[in-house]
Amino acid sequence: MSSSELEQMEADARRKAASHVATLLQRPDQLEKVEQTRRRVTRKKASIEAMLKTAVQSQLDGVKTGLTQLQSALHDVKEIRSCLDSIDENYKCLQGLPEKLQAIKEENDRHSQLAAAMENLKNIFTVPEMVKKTQEFINQGNLLRAYANITDLEMSRDELFLELFKQPKQSPTDKNTLKTYFSDVEKLSGNLAKQLWLILQRALVTVRSEPSQIVTVLRIIEREERTDAMWQQKHEQYGFMPSGRPKNWRNKCFSVLEESVITRIEGCQADDRTIDKMWLVRHLEIIRQLVLEDLKIVVNLCEPCFPPSYDIIRKYGRMYHNAIGNHLLDLKAQGLEGNEPVSLMKWVNEYSSEEMMGNRELSKIDVSVLGPLIPDETIDELRESYLRTMRENFQEWMVNSLKTDKEDWYRDQEPDADSEGFYNTSLPIILIEMIEQSMMVAAHISERLTGKVLILCIDEMEFFAQMYKTELMKYRDKHMANRNIPKFYLHYMLANINNCQSIGDFIQCRLKDKYQSRDDNETVNIDKFNLIAECYNKIATTCCGVLLDEVFLDMNAFIQELFTRKWLQGDSACLDTICLTIEDYCQDFVHLKSKNYEKLIVQAQDRVLIDYLKAMFARKITFKNYDERLEAADKISREAEQMRSLFNRLTTRAVEGDNAVWDALLKLAEVIRLKDTSMLSLEISGLLAENDDLRAEQIISLVSMRGDINVRDARTLTHEIMGEDGENQRKLKTKGIFTRAFFPSSVTSAD
Numbered sequence: 213m214s215s216s217e218l219e220q221m222e223a224d225a226r227r228k229a230a231s232h233v234a235t236l237l238q239r240p241d242q243l244e245k246v247e248q249t250r251r252r253v254t255r256k257k258a259s260i261e262a263m264l265k266t267a268v269q270s271q272l273d274g275v276k277t278g279l280t281q282l283q284s285a286l287h288d289v290k291e292i293r294s295c296l297d298s299i300d301e302n303y304k305c306l307q308g309l310p311e312k313l314q315a316i317k318e319e320n321d322r323h324s325q326l327a328a329a330m331e332n333l334k335n336i337f338t339v340p341e342m343v344k345k346t347q348e349f350i351n352q353g354n355l356l357r358a359y360a361n362i363t364d365l366e367m368s369r370d371e372l373f374l375e376l377f378k379q380p381k382q383s384p385t386d387k388n389t390l391k392t393y394f395s396d397v398e399k400l401s402g403n404l405a406k407q408l409w410l411i412l413q414r415a416l417v418t419v420r421s422e423p424s425q426i427v428t429v430l431r432i433i434e435r436e437e438r439t440d441a442m443w444q445q446k447h448e449q450y451g452f453m454p455s456g457r458p459k460n461w462r463n464k465c466f467s468v469l470e471e472s473v474i475t476r477i478e479g480c481q482a483d484d485r486t487i488d489k490m491w492l493v494r495h496l497e498i499i500r501q502l503v504l505e506d507l508k509i510v511v512n513l514c515e516p517c518f519p520p521s522y523d524i525i526r527k528y529g530r531m532y533h534n535a536i537g538n539h540l541l542d543l544k545a546q547g548l549e550g551n552e553p554v555s556l557m558k559w560v561n562e563y564s565s566e567e568m569m570g571n572r573e574l575s576k577i578d579v580s581v582l583g584p585l586i587p588d589e590t591i592d593e594l595r596e597s598y599l600r601t602m603r604e605n606f607q608e609w610m611v612n613s614l615k616t617d618k619e620d621w622y623r624d625q626e627p628d629a630d631s632e633g634f635y636n637t638s639l640p641i642i643l644i645e646m647i648e649q650s651m652m653v654a655a656h657i658s659e660r661l662t663g664k665v666l667i668l669c670i671d672e673m674e675f676f677a678q679m680y681k682t683e684l685m686k687y688r689d690k691h692m693a694n695r696n697i698p699k700f701y702l703h704y705m706l707a708n709i710n711n712c713q714s715i716g717d718f719i720q721c722r723l724k725d726k727y728q729s730r731d732d733n734e735t736v737n738i739d740k741f742n743l744i745a746e747c748y749n750k751i752a753t754t755c756c757g758v759l760l761d762e763v764f765l766d767m768n769a770f771i772q773e774l775f776t777r778k779w780l781q782g783d784s785a786c787l788d789t790i791c792l793t794i795e796d797y798c799q800d801f802v803h804l805k806s807k808n809y810e811k812l813i814v815q816a817q818d819r820v821l822i823d824y825l826k827a828m829f830a831r832k833i834t835f836k837n838y839d840e841r842l843e844a845a846d847k848i849s850r851e852a853e854q855m856r857s858l859f860n861r862l863t864t865r866a867v868e869g870d871n872a873v874w875d876a877l878l879k880l881a882e883v884i885r886l887k888d889t890s891m892l893s894l895e896i897s898g899l900l901a902e903n904d905d906l907r908a909e910q911i912i913s914l915v916s917m918r919g920d921i922n923v924r925d926a927r928t929l930t931h932e933i934m935g936e937d938g939e940n941q942r943k944l945k946t947k948g949i950f951t952r953a954f955f956p957s958s959v960t961s962a963d
Contacts, residue, residue, distance in 0.1 A: 709756060
């Protein structure tokens with residue numbers, strides 16, 4: 213670093229220091245802290261200098277260590293070079309040694325060939341006889357003696373071939389001669405192997421009757437493994453490997469055992485779906501019993517026969533595990549129908565239970581290390597296949613159930629009633645049982661499937677609600693076309709209202725509780741349960757309205773007589789008839805469950821009130837004098853109390869706001885009863901204050917009905933009381949009984 217750069221750095225440092233001091237001494241009171249600031253800076257400077265010294269010292273120590281190591285490495289390199297020079301000198305003394313020892317090498321080769329020939333001379337001359345005798349041993353099942361002869365023959369053959377291989381100049385003629393001479397030996401080895409594999413294929417049967425045969429086979433296999441190892445060492449030494457080596461009979465042993473397991477699993481299918489619809493359940497049960505029995509034999513009988521290194525229990529466990537998994541995949545690939553996917557999933561779910569692999573006698577087999585029986589992707593495919601089938605079945609069952617139930621609606625007898633006398637049909641029972649059974653089946657498989665089935669049920673119940681409502685409306689329309697049919701129309705409509713409540717309660721309570729108690733990842737908005745339950749409640753409400761349509765058809769003529777001259781003169785007992793008709797119908801309505809009964813009574817009360825008010829505001833009558841007004845007001849008051857008393861008798865629940873409505877009728881009667889027209893403004897103002905939804909047109913109709921004020925004056929009076937803003941605001945009010953009783957044609961524009 214140049215001196216100019218150092219000067220520049222010093223100047224920059226001074227500039228920054230001056231700026232820092234200026235920042236610290238911006239106010240007069242900071243001058244008192246100059247000494248404190250100086251000490252703090254001094255301490256900081258000392259700390260930084262100490263850190264710098266430590267860093268420099270550490271770096272110097274590292275450099276010193278590195279130099280020492282370099283010096284040591286240089287010394288080692290010099291020693292290695294000296295040793296290499298010494299080795300080069302020694303090698304120079306050995307030049308020409310191979311040529312000097314060539315004669316000795318040739319003599320040694322001749323003697324080794326002679327030694328091999330002398331050693332195998334006996335076997336060479338007796339090959340044909342030994343081949344014949346060995347074949348007899350194989351045919352007789354004397355496998356150990358047969359194997360002993362084969363071993364001697366193979367050893368003689370392979371030693372002779374090894375000596376030929378060592379020759380510098382190998383003779384093809386000698387090789388072919390030996391190969392031809394010993395050709396039957398290889399055939400004997402093949403015949404012996406066939407017998408071994410045949411015994412191993414029936415190992416689980418043989419081990420129960422003749423376990424010694426299994427032991428003999430395994431002894432032969434292990435000796436062959438040792439011979440393979442010996443020749444592998446010679447191959448590494450000489451580069452020669454006899455024909456047919458290594459035999460790898462241990463690996464072949466496991467392959468044969470595995471093939472036998474696969475054959476047992478695949479061979480236990482007796483029927484198919486063309487013969488037996490429950491073929492898969494039967495087939496899986498046979499597999500379970502077969503595997504359980506076989507593995508018990510392995511644990512109790514095979515383990516003592518097999519060498520510990522074979523780990524035969526674990527190996528057999530994995531063989532059966534893989535064979536079962538592959539077989540299940542084959543079954544799935546062939547195509548599963550109906551409830552077969554769920555039967556397969558249920559079986560897979562129970563695979564590790566005490567009924568199969570979790571059996572106490574199979575405790576030495578650890579299923580957890582074997583991996584899944586079939587891949588998760590396959591389980592997902594089976595699950596989706598089952599859900600598709602279930603959706604189709606649900607829709608079919610729902611359509612058929614509704615069709616059967618609909619036929620019952622036209623029967624010439626009343627619907628069935630429960631212990632409390634409430635009408636119902638079999639439809640909700642069928643639907644609930646169908647859902648419960650599906651949920652029960654899914655619960656045996658997995659929580660995840662249970663969640664998916666639950667969501668599917670909710671979706672299908674939503675679809676069914678629309679279909680159910682459509683059929684109920686068709687039922688209503690057919691009855692309205694001819695009210696004489698069906699004979700028990702009213703009763704079955706009551707039963708269907710109860711059905712809707714049963715289904716809605718089932719969804720909102722039991723299904724919702726099951727959904728909330730689940731422990732899986734399937735999520736759906738919990739409000740959906742409430743919404744679908746509300747769908748059925750709305751259908752019930754609609755049907756209540758349909759029933760009331762029936763009631764009001766019978767009362768329509770009497771409703772039309774309200775607020776007519778005939779009504780005023782007492783020649784018509786229209787309201788008495790209306791009340792009696794409602795009370796008579798309620799004798800049938802008691803077959804409704806309490807929730808919908810109360811709902812029906814509330815609807816009936818509202819409709820009676822609305823029709824009564826509509827008749828009042830329709831200006832079908834104009835009173836001639838005060839006496840008529842007084843008589844009409846008294847009659848309205850009596851009828852209001854009569855209707856209040858009727859509906860209080862019919863319902864056990866006080867309906868909020870009912871008394872206010874009846875009191876409003878009494879207030880309307882007071883407007884008609886008022887003799888002094890100058891007090892009308894005050895009376896109407898009080899009426900408007902208590903009833904937010906009372907419209908100007910209704911006030912005009914009420915006032916003009918008195919007969920002492922024409923329509924124009926009534927309108928003027930009403931506008932003065934309400935004002936234009938007041939009228940507009942009342943049109944925006946929450947709908948009440950007066951809003952529902954309002955229709956624009958209630959007041960004519962004529963004076």
